Amino acid sequence: MSEFRGRHILITGASTGIGRATATVLARRGARVSLIARSEETLSAAVEEIRGQGGTAAFGVADVADKASLLSVIDAAEGAFGPIEGLFANAGTGGRFASILDADDVVFDSVLRTNLTSVFWAMRRVLPGMVARRRGTVLVTGSLASERGMAGNPAYVASKHGLLGLARAAALDVAIHQVRVNALLPGLIETPLLHNLGGDDIPAMLAALGRHVPQGRVGKAEETAEVAAFLLSDAAAHVTGQAWAVDGGILGTLSLG
Ligand SMILES: NC(=O)c1ccc[n+]([C@@H]2O[C@H](COP(=O)([O-])OP(=O)(O)OC[C@H]3O[C@@H](n4cnc5c(N)ncnc54)[C@H](OP(=O)(O)O)[C@@H]3O)[C@@H](O)[C@H]2O)c1
Numbered sequence: 001m002s003e004f005r006g007r008h009i010l011i012t013g014a015s016t017g018i019g020r021a022t023a024t025v026l027a028r029r030g031a032r033v034s035l036i037a038r039s040e041e042t043l044s045a046a047v048e049e050i051r052g053q054g055g056t057a058a059f060g061v062a063d064v065a066d067k068a069s070l071l072s073v074i075d076a077a078e079g080a081f082g083p084i085e086g087l088f089a090n091a092g093t094g095g096r097f098a099s100i101l102d103a104d105d106v107v108f109d110s111v112l113r114t115n116l117t118s119v120f121w122a123m124r125r126v127l128p129g130m131v132a133r134r135r136g137t138v139l140v141t142g143s144l145a146s147e148r149g150m151a152g153n154p155a156y157v158a159s160k161h162g163l164l165g166l167a168r169a170a171a172l173d174v175a176i177h178q179v180r181v182n183a184l185l186p187g188l189i190e191t192p193l194l195h196n197l198g199g200d201d202i203p204a205m206l207a208a209l210g211r212h213v214p215q216g217r218v219g220k221a222e223e224t225a226e227v228a229a230f231l232l233s234d235a236a237a238h239v240t241g242q243a244w245a246v247d248g249g250i251l252g253t254l255s256l257g
Contacts, residue, residue: 004031008081013091015042017191021225027055034077035059064118089119090141115159131177142183171241180240187247214249
C-alpha cells in the first residue's frame with residue numbers, strides 16, 4: 001500500500017509503544033518517517049527494524065521538554081527528508097502519581113512541559129510551513145484524561161486536557177488553509193507506559209485493567225496505530241478539530257454493572 005508515498009511524517013515518542021507502532025505502519029505504507037525520543041539505542045533499533053522491512057526511516061535524539069533540542073531535531077529531520085507533511089506529537093510521560101494534596105511543583109512543571117508545552121513548540125515550528133503549502137496534518141496523543149478527571153495525577157490530567165484544547169484551538173486557526181489538527185485519545189493500551197504502572201505480575205495487572213473496558217481487554221499499540229494512520233492520511237481529509245478515542249468503548253459508555 002502506498003497511500004503515504006514519499007510523505008515525511010515526524011513522530012515524537014517513537015521509540016516504543018504507540019509511536020513506534022505508528023511509525024512502522026506509516027513506513028509500510030510508503031511514508032518517510034522521522035522518529036524522535038530520548039533513547040538513542042531504542043530509536044536505532046526501531047529504525048533498523050523499519051529499514052529491514054523496506055521502509056525509509058531516520059531518528060533524532062531529543063528530550064521534547066528541551067525546546068532548543070526539539071527544534072534542532074526537527075530542523076535536521078527536514079534537512080534529511082524535506083518539509084514535514086505530518087506531525088504526530090505523541091511523546092508523553094505519566095509523571096508521578098500523587099494526589100493534589102501531595103503534588104509537587106517540580107513534577108507538575110515537568111509533566112506540563114513534556115506533554116503540553118512541547119507540542120505547542122512543535123506546532124509553532126511546523127504549522128506555518130503547512131499553511132504556506134496548504135497541505136499537512138498534525139495529530140496529538142491525548143488520553144482518556146483529556147476528557148475525564150482521574151484520581152492521583154493532576155499534572156497528567158491537566159496536561160492532557162490542555163493538549164486537547166490546544167489541538168482544537170489550532171485546528172480552527174488553520175482549517176481554512178486545509179491543514180488539519182486532531183487528537184487521538186488512547187484508552188488502556190498495552191505499552192511500556194502501562195507496564196510501568198507497577199506490579200510484578202504484568203499479565204494479571206493487564207487482565208485487571210481490562211475488566212474496566214467494555215470490550216473486556218486492554219488495547220494493542222498496533223490497533224491504536226491504525227487509527228493514528230487513518231487520521232494522518234488523506235482518507236481523513238475532512239476530519240479536523242476532533243478527539244478520536246481508541247479505548248474499547250470506555251468514553252462512550254456508562255457502566256452501572
Ligand atoms: N498506553 C496507554 O494506555 C496510554 C493511554 C493514554 C495515553 N497514552 C499516551 O500515549 C503516548 C505514548 O505512550 P505509550 O503508551 O506508547 O508509552 P511508551 O511506550 O512509554 O512511549 C512513550 C514514548 O515517549 C518517549 N518520551 C517520553 N518522554 C519523552 C521526552 N521527554 N522527550 C522525548 N520523548 C519522550 C519515550 O521514549 P524515551 O523514553 O526514549 O524518550 C517513548 O518513545 C503518551 O503521550 C501517553 O501519555 C498512552
